[in-house]
Amino acid sequence: MFEQYSIETAPENSKDLLQNAFNKFGFVPNQDKILAVSPSIYQAYNQSFDLFLGKSTLGFLEGQIVLMTISFENNSPYCVALHSWGMEMTKVSTKIINALRNGQQINDQRLESLRNFTKQIINIKGI
Structure with missing residues (x-):
């Protein structure tokens, strides 16, 4: 249904984000492969996830x-x-x-x- 990009096929501004996901997890999760279509949305997703788990008062x-x-x-x-x-x-x-x-x-x-x-x-x- 949605195109899944690799580090090699992703839009230029998503390549480093995909590489970061690979470095962090040892693989690139499917949602990252899909979000790579829009570098700005993909970056916002990563930032919100990191803020929620890392900077939230929840712990x-x-x-x-x-x-x-x-x-x-x-x-x-x-x-x-x-x-x-x-x-x-x-x-x-x-x-x-x-x-x-x-x-x-x-x-x-x-x-x-x-x-x-x-x-x-x-x-x-x-x-």
Whole structure:
């Protein structure tokens, strides 16, 4: 449906961004290959992702809880798999990862409250 670019075939201003993704992950995720069509949107995506996980008051683990909950609630197996991998790489508990992957309760009241809040926002579409 959408063209997926490689580092070699991407628009010139997306090539470094794709290379950065490869250097960071050891592969280029599919959404990066698609976003490369528009270097400015691709750059904005990367910056917002980095700001959310790195500069948010939530903290890295809490940010991952939000992203995994969104991925599960939106029924996105690709995103669930990608964020699971990211959580595994950063040594998040397997119990937390499995609970999020299956839409189940987290055995930590604070994290479970965040998961439920995120789930409610997604289900009411922010209204």
